[in-house]
Amino acid sequence: MAVAWALVATPALAVDPFALRDIRVEGLQRADAGTVFGALPFRIGDVYNDEKAAAALRALFATGLFKDVRIEVEGDVVVVIVEERPLIAAVEFTGLKEFDKDALLKSLRDVGIGEGRPFDRALADRAEQELKRQYLTRSLYGAEVITTITPVERNRVNVSFNVVEGEVAQIGEIRILGSKAFSEKELLKQIESTTGGWLTWYTKTDRYSRVKLNADLEALRAYYLNRGYLEFNVDSTQVAITPDKQRISITINVSEGQPYTVTSVRLEGDFLGRDEEFKQRVTIKPGAPYRAEDVAETNRRFGELYGNFGYAFARIEPRTEVDRASGRVAVVIAGQPSQRVYVRRVNVAGNERTRDEVIRREFRQFESSWYDGRKIKLSRDRIDRLGYFSQVEVDTAEVPGAPDQVDLTAKVTEKATGNIQLGAGFSSAEKITFTFGIRQDNIFGTGNYLGLELNTGKFNRTIVLSTVDPYFTADGVSRAIDLYFRTQRPVNSQGESYRFVTQGGAVRFGVPFTELDTVFFGIGAERTTIESGLLLPNSFLLFREQFGETSASLPLTLGWQRDGRDSALVPTSGRYQRFNAEWGIALDTRYIRSNYQFQQWVPFGKLYTLGLNAEFGYGKGLGGKPFPVFKNFFGGGLGSVRGFDQGSLGPIDVTGAYTGGTRRLNLNSEFYVPVPGSGNDRTLRIFGWVDAGNVWAEDESIEFSSLRAAAGLGLSWISPVGPLKVSLGVPIRKFPQDRIQRFQFQIGTAF
Structure with a gap:
C-alpha cells in the first residue's frame, strides 16, 4: 500500500514548500466534500x-471510501x-436452506x-x-460459495x-x-456427540463441531475427576473426514492414571472466626473417592x-x-476474605x-448498602421467576479507584411473553373439544398481565377476561380483576338442552408475607341462571x-400460595402449594368452597424427574341453605383424571346427568425420561x-374403593407457543357407567 501511495503521489511530491x-x-x-x-x-x-x-494520502485511503487518490x-x-469505491446496493443469496438469510446478513x-x-x-473474499x-x-x-x-x-x-x-x-x-x-460404551454415554440415530x-x-468436541472432552474429564482419577488426561484427539466430506471419525486417546481416596480436609487462612460454620459447608467426604464436583x-x-x-471478592484456593x-x-x-465492600450502584442491561x-423492584440488594450475597441471589431468582426472560445474570464489578465499592x-x-394456550380431546360425548387462551404476561413492558380464556366444549363453555397488576402498591401488593361468562351443561347421555349460565366479576389482592408466601383476598359478584x-x-x-x-351471590375469596420450584416452566425439584377458599356471604346463597393443591418435584440424577400432584376440594352450604349446585366440583379429563371423559366422574342423577359433587380428590404422578437420542434435552x-x-356428593362418604384410576404414556415438548403435552391412556380402575377418553393433548398447562 505504501508503494501505491508513493506512485500516485509522484506529481505532488518533490515540491518546494509554499503558502497554500x-x-x-x-x-x-x-x-461529501466535507x-x-x-x-x-x-x-x-x-x-x-x-x-x-x-499524510493526506494516508488519511484519505484510511477512510475506506476511495480506491484511488492523487x-x-x-x-x-x-x-x-x-476515485470513489462503489457502494453495495444489495446483498443476495441463492441456495440457502440451512440458515436464515437475516442471520447470514x-x-x-x-x-x-x-x-x-x-x-x-x-472484503468480498x-x-x-x-x-x-x-x-x-x-x-x-x-x-461451496x-x-x-x-x-x-x-x-x-x-x-x-x-x-x-x-x-x-x-x-x-x-x-x-x-x-x-470404564468401558468404552460407558464413556460414550457421557458425551453429547453421537453417531447417527433415529432421532438425530x-x-x-x-x-461435528470443534466447540462440541471440546465440551465432550471436558465431560470425560469431569467423569474421571468425580471418580477419583486426579491425573486423568486427554492425550490426543484425531478427527478424520472421508474424501467425499460426508463421514467423520473421531478418536480420543486418554490416560486414566490411578484413583485417589480422600484422607482429610483441612482449612487454612482467615475464615472470619466462623470456622465451624465454614466446616459445615464442606461437601468433601474423607474416606470416599476424590470428587471434583464436591470440591467445586x-x-x-x-x-x-x-x-x-x-x-464479594474472597479468594478460595483448593x-x-x-x-x-x-x-x-x-x-x-485456603481462604482469604479480602476487603469488605458495599454496593455503589445497581444497573440493568x-x-x-x-x-x-419492573426489574429493579425485584431487587432485595439496595444501593449504598453492604454487599450481601444472599440478597443478590434472591434478587436474581425473583427476576427469573417473573418469566419474562430466558436468561438472568447478576454481574459484580469493582469500582475503579474504590476498592471498597462494587x-x-x-x-x-x-423472551416472548405472549402465550397461546390450546387444549383438545376426543370423546363419544363431546366429539372434539377445544380450549383456547391468549395472554400477555408483560404487556407493554409494564409487568402487568392481560389474558383471555375461551372454552368451546359442548358441555362447558367459558370466556374469561383477566388482568393483574403485580405491583398495585409500591410494597408489592398485587391486584387482579376478572370478568367472566360461563355456560355449563352437565354431561348426560340423553343430550338434553338445559344448562346454567353464570356471569360476574371479581377483584382480589395479593399480599406478599415472605419471599415465597403470598396471601390473597378479594370480593366478587355473580349471577347464575338455571x-x-x-x-x-x-x-x-x-x-x-x-x-x-336466577340467583345472585356475593362471594369473598381468601387464598395462599407458596412456590419453591426451581422453574415454573420445566420444574425438576422443589414444592408448590396453593389454597383458596370462597365464602358466599350475602344475597341468595350461603356457602363455603375451598380447594388445596400440593405439588412435589423430585430429581433422580440429571436425567429423570418425578412429579407428584394432589388436589382436594370441599364445599358445604351454610345457614341452613344448600350448597349451590352450580358451584359443584367436576372430575375427569384434562387437569383431573386423564383417560376419562371431561367432567364425567362423580354422582349421576336419575336422568343420567353427571351433576358433580361437593368434594373432589385428584392424585397425579408423572415420571419424565429423556427421549432416546436427545441427551439431556x-x-x-x-x-x-x-x-x-373422583367426585362425591354431600350425602356420600369418601371411599377409596370408589376412586377411578388410569395410566398411560405421554410426550412433553416446550413448543414455541407453550408447553405441549400429548397423552394416551387407559383406565385401570373404572365402573360400568364411566365414559372413556383415551387420547388428549394440551398446550400451556401442567398436570
Whole structure:
C-alpha cells in the first residue's frame, strides 16, 4: 500500500514548500466534500510540503471510501483527485436452506459487507470465507460459495452469493482408547456427540463441531475427576473426514492414571472466626473417592458464605497433597476474605421492551448498602421467576479507584411473553373439544398481565377476561380483576338442552408475607341462571324451586400460595402449594368452597424427574341453605383424571346427568425420561403417568374403593407457543357407567 501511495503521489511530491492559497476536490460522486476536507492535514493559508501530502494520502485511503487518490499541485493550489469505491446496493443469496438469510446478513456486516457500505474485493473474499465458516459449524463441509459482483448505475454493485450446501457430514464413528477402569460404551454415554440415530434429525448430535468436541472432552474429564482419577488426561484427539466430506471419525486417546481416596480436609487462612460454620459447608467426604464436583461445590458454598458477610471478592484456593504410593490425597482449602465492600450502584442491561422499574423492584440488594450475597441471589431468582426472560445474570464489578465499592448489573435476555394456550380431546360425548387462551404476561413492558380464556366444549363453555397488576402498591401488593361468562351443561347421555349460565366479576389482592408466601383476598359478584330443559336433574330442579330461576351471590375469596420450584416452566425439584377458599356471604346463597393443591418435584440424577400432584376440594352450604349446585366440583379429563371423559366422574342423577359433587380428590404422578437420542434435552421428554380421583356428593362418604384410576404414556415438548403435552391412556380402575377418553393433548398447562 505504501508503494501505491508513493506512485500516485509522484506529481505532488518533490515540491518546494509554499503558502497554500486554495484546495480543490475532483471526482466526488456520493461522498461529501466535507469528508475529504476533514481528513486533510492542511488548510488554506498553511505551508504545504511533501510530508503533509503523504499524510493526506494516508488519511484519505484510511477512510475506506476511495480506491484511488492523487494530489496534484497547480501553482499555489492543491488539487485532490479521488476515485470513489462503489457502494453495495444489495446483498443476495441463492441456495440457502440451512440458515436464515437475516442471520447470514448479520454475520457479513461484521466483516464489512452490507447494503450501503463501500465495496472492496478483499472484503468480498473475507465474506466468502465467513460464509464457509458458518457452514462448517453445521457440519456442512462440502458447502461451496461462489461470489458474483454485478455493477449497477451510480457506481454501485450488487453482491450475490450462490451457495451449494451439499449434504451434512455425519459422525460415523467415535472411539475412546486407553480406558481401563470404564468401558468404552460407558464413556460414550457421557458425551453429547453421537453417531447417527433415529432421532438425530432433531437433536443434531451426530454433527461435528470443534466447540462440541471440546465440551465432550471436558465431560470425560469431569467423569474421571468425580471418580477419583486426579491425573486423568486427554492425550490426543484425531478427527478424520472421508474424501467425499460426508463421514467423520473421531478418536480420543486418554490416560486414566490411578484413583485417589480422600484422607482429610483441612482449612487454612482467615475464615472470619466462623470456622465451624465454614466446616459445615464442606461437601468433601474423607474416606470416599476424590470428587471434583464436591470440591467445586465446597468452593461455591464458601464463596456464598463470604459474600453473605460483604466479602464479594474472597479468594478460595483448593489444593491437593497427593501420595501416589498409597493412592491417597489430602484436600486443603485456603481462604482469604479480602476487603469488605458495599454496593455503589445497581444497573440493568439487556431489556429492550421491559421497563427498568419492573426489574429493579425485584431487587432485595439496595444501593449504598453492604454487599450481601444472599440478597443478590434472591434478587436474581425473583427476576427469573417473573418469566419474562430466558436468561438472568447478576454481574459484580469493582469500582475503579474504590476498592471498597462494587457495581451490580442485572443482565437479562428477553423472551416472548405472549402465550397461546390450546387444549383438545376426543370423546363419544363431546366429539372434539377445544380450549383456547391468549395472554400477555408483560404487556407493554409494564409487568402487568392481560389474558383471555375461551372454552368451546359442548358441555362447558367459558370466556374469561383477566388482568393483574403485580405491583398495585409500591410494597408489592398485587391486584387482579376478572370478568367472566360461563355456560355449563352437565354431561348426560340423553343430550338434553338445559344448562346454567353464570356471569360476574371479581377483584382480589395479593399480599406478599415472605419471599415465597403470598396471601390473597378479594370480593366478587355473580349471577347464575338455571335455564329450563327436558329432564332437568333433580338437584337443579330443587335448587331452582327454592331460589328461583336466577340467583345472585356475593362471594369473598381468601387464598395462599407458596412456590419453591426451581422453574415454573420445566420444574425438576422443589414444592408448590396453593389454597383458596370462597365464602358466599350475602344475597341468595350461603356457602363455603375451598380447594388445596400440593405439588412435589423430585430429581433422580440429571436425567429423570418425578412429579407428584394432589388436589382436594370441599364445599358445604351454610345457614341452613344448600350448597349451590352450580358451584359443584367436576372430575375427569384434562387437569383431573386423564383417560376419562371431561367432567364425567362423580354422582349421576336419575336422568343420567353427571351433576358433580361437593368434594373432589385428584392424585397425579408423572415420571419424565429423556427421549432416546436427545441427551439431556429437557424441552422434549417422554413421561409415564398414573392418575386417580373422583367426585362425591354431600350425602356420600369418601371411599377409596370408589376412586377411578388410569395410566398411560405421554410426550412433553416446550413448543414455541407453550408447553405441549400429548397423552394416551387407559383406565385401570373404572365402573360400568364411566365414559372413556383415551387420547388428549394440551398446550400451556401442567398436570
